[in-house]
Amino acid sequence: MASALFDRRRINGPETSHPPLYEDELSQPSTSTASAARTSRAPTDLRPIFLKTGLITAASGSAYLETERTKLAVAVYGPRQVKNAPYSSKGRLNVECKYAPFASATRRAPLKDAESPHLSTHVAQALLPSLRLELLPKMQLDVHVTILEDDSGEHGLVSAIASTASAALASAGVEMKGLVVGVTAAMPSSSSALPLLLDPTSAEARAARAQVTLCALPALGSVSELWVSGALREGEEQGVLEALMRAGRDVHGVLVRALVEEAEAERSRSEGEGAR
Amino acid sequence: MTSLFSPAETSYTLAGLLSTPPARSDGRALAEYRPLRVARAVSQQANGSARVTGAGCDWLVGIRAEVGPGEGGLEVGVDSPIAQNSPTLPPIPPATLSHLLLTLLSPLLPLQQFTILPPTPSAPTPKSYTLHLTALLLSSPSASPSTLLDTLFLAARTSLRDTRLPRTRALAYEAGEKEKASGEKGELDRFGLKTKGGGGRGTQGAPGAVDFELEDYWDEGKELEGREELPVCVTLNVVGPTHYLDATPLESLASPSTSSALSLLFSPSGTLRGTHTWGEGEVEFSRLPSLIAHGRRYAQDLMKGVDQQLAVQDKVAHDAPASKGYFES
Numbered sequence: 133m134a135s136a137l138f139d140r141r142r143i144n145g146p147e148t149s150h151p152p153l154y155e156d157e158l159s160q161p162s163t164s165t166a167s168a169a170r171t172s173r174a175p176t177d178l179r180p181i182f183l184k185t186g187l188i189t190a191a192s193g194s195a196y197l198e199t200e201r202t203k204l205a206v207a208v209y210g211p212r213q214v215k216n217a218p219y220s221s222k223g224r225l226n227v228e229c230k231y232a233p234f235a236s237a238t239r240r241a242p243l244k245d246a247e248s249p250h251l252s253t254h255v256a257q258a259l260l261p262s263l264r265l266e267l268l269p270k271m272q273l274d275v276h277v278t279i280l281e282d283d284s285g286e287h288g289l290v291s292a293i294a295s296t297a298s299a300a301l302a303s304a305g306v307e308m309k310g311l312v313v314g315v316t317a318a319m320p321s322s323s324s325a326l327p328l329l330l331d332p333t334s335a336e337a338r339a340a341r342a343q344v345t346l347c348a349l350p351a352l353g354s355v356s357e358l359w360v361s362g363a364l365r366e367g368e369e370q371g372v373l374e375a376l377m378r379a380g381r382d383v384h385g386v387l388v389r390a391l392v393e394e395a396e397a398e399r400s401r402s403e404g405e406g407a408r
Numbered sequence: 409m410t411s412l413f414s415p416a417e418t419s420y421t422l423a424g425l426l427s428t429p430p431a432r433s434d435g436r437a438l439a440e441y442r443p444l445r446v447a448r449a450v451s452q453q454a455n456g457s458a459r460v461t462g463a464g465c466d467w468l469v470g471i472r473a474e475v476g477p478g479e480g481g482l483e484v485g486v487d488s489p490i491a492q493n494s495p496t497l498p499p500i501p502p503a504t505l506s507h508l509l510l511t512l513l514s515p516l517l518p519l520q521q522f523t524i525l526p527p528t529p530s531a532p533t534p535k536s537y538t539l540h541l542t543a544l545l546l547s548s549p550s551a552s553p554s555t556l557l558d559t560l561f562l563a564a565r566t567s568l569r570d571t572r573l574p575r576t577r578a579l580a581y582e583a584g585e586k587e588k589a590s591g592e593k594g595e596l597d598r599f600g601l602k603t604k605g606g607g608g609r610g611t612q613g614a615p616g617a618v619d620f621e622l623e624d625y626w627d628e629g630k631e632l633e634g635r636e637e638l639p640v641c642v643t644l645n646v647v648g649p650t651h652y653l654d655a656t657p658l659e660s661l662a663s664p665s666t667s668s669a670l671s672l673l674f675s676p677s678g679t680l681r682g683t684h685t686w687g688e689g690e691v692e693f694s695r696l697p698s699l700i701a702h703g704r705r706y707a708q709d710l711m712k713g714v715d716q717q718l719a720v721q722d723k724v725a726h727d728a729p730a731s732k733g734y735f736e737s
Binding site: 249250253257260261262265266309348349352353354355356357358359360361362363364365366369370373377 | 503504507511670675679680683685686689690691693696697704
């Protein structure tokens with residue numbers, strides 16, 4: 133009767149709660165939707181990307197990404213001084229990825245389950261080769277990522293966050309060697325006839341036998357991170373990597389367009405103010 | 409960490425790695441590991457254990473199977489206080505190593521083999537084995553983080569292949585004559601009946617298994633399913649146009665801004681089971697397929713060498729059973 137959450141001065145809700153079951157969900161068993169072929173786009177098509185920078189005015193730089201049902205916001209603070217640490221001749225990059233409680237199908241408790249150090253490690257690794265940290269001694273860059281809705285699975289999120297964070301860093305004016313873009317591919321299990329699916333949704337990702345995330349700098353033709361999980365057979369890696377790199381160049385174009393739009397809007401705004 | 413090695417040392421090492429023919433400080437070839445010694449079954453209390461010495465470090469891995477509620481599976485704890493406080497290594501968060509082991513190895517071990525008592529309507533929580541894998545770094549005088557990862561995976565793989573799960577037999581209360589009908593022959597094979605005579609205590613309709621007993625004693629048991637596909641990890645340290653294996657701390661810090669490490673996991677069948685990238689350098693995209701192909705070859709050579717070593721040890725142990733323990737004779 134006396135659970136830890138019982139408060140006698142307030143009206144308490146039930147001790148356990150479950151998400152509601154909708155009738156149309158009951159009639160579709162979850163396994164059949166995963167093996168259904170992709171209908172709305174080709175296997176090598178990415179979902180349409182909406183990327184806009186400069187939405188969070190308090191941050192040095194920010195970017196918001198939306199691809200169908202994946203939404204995330206990245207804010208960059210810095211470069212600012214590292215207060216309580218000894219001198220280091222290279223800057224530090226801190227990445228923090230947090231899920232909103234309503235981001236996934238099951239609710240994540242705000243303080244316990246929300247943060248994901250695993251995602252943060254991968255994203256930091258993806259961004260590191262593009263930054264010129266030796267130009268920022270005793271400084272740190274804080275990248276805060278909030279995942280508002282997750283329809284990509286962990287691999288897909290790493291690639292989406294890497295692209296968005298790179299746009300946010302560029303919007304913040306941090307010097308970089310090139311923009312990082314991330315793309316993910318899922319290899320469906322052998323029952324399906326398709327060789328690979330680019331930019332998988334979380335249902336496709338769950339049904340896949342392998343997922344490959346490639347974070348690259350298309351402008352330089354180099355790779356900052358390769359994350360494979362699952363089983364990738366001998367000889368498949370060539371085709372997968374080439375498809376990912378081709379898709380990465382398309383994403384790069386989207387990032388560049390978003391940054392150019394922001395720069396032009398900024399310029400016309402300052403010209404308008406100067407004319408007055 | 410920046411003032412760990414002098415610029416003269418690091419530039420000398422880097423020049424050696426990039427020269428033709430390449431020269432490393434201990435005279436190794438670029439694709440050569442330092443001598444590794446792998447030993448299996450080093451602990452009598454553990455269900456599976458392994459020890460890997462060499463390449464500048466010393467890992468001891470033990471696996472303990474515990475029975476508990478739930479679906480079971482693998483849990484990993486990596487204990488490396490030495491690596492955290494070592495003067496020659498940049499600190500690696502211990503959670504990273506545990507997490508890598510867990511996410512890359514546990515999908516290969518099918519969960520059904522861990523179930524002891526499946527869930528029944530009367531007892532909805534299943535009982536199953538959970539394998540607790542603990543890895544302890546005993547010393548690391550001259551290992552870089554990438555070498556630590558390679559040797560850790562090797563030790564974990566060897567101990568998982570050595571693990572034996574005691575077989576269990578479910579016990580049910582004898583419910584009555586009807587349940588022994590021949591229609592359930594196949595299923596009743598798994599169930600031992602508790603009492604010899606008539607009338608057990610429970611009079612439930614279906615033969616619900618409520619307890620289990622062990623069929624095997626301590627070091628007997630069934631090997632794990634999926635052990636044939638357990639991978640080894642090879643880390644290719646990419647610097648400039650070349651790559652090399654098994655970096656010493658000096659080599660790994662030789663040129664941090666242009667070097668990176670690509671850890672690749674390969675099963676014996678050549679399937680790529682996982683990768684992990686680290687470092688501040690970029691790798692040219694066009695080199696990736698050839699790096700992966702090289703890694704596959706190195707992994708297969710490594711597995712062959714390890715299998716040979718273990719075969720020799722098994723033969724010796726079989727011929728002259730000496731006392732087992734932490735120290736090999």
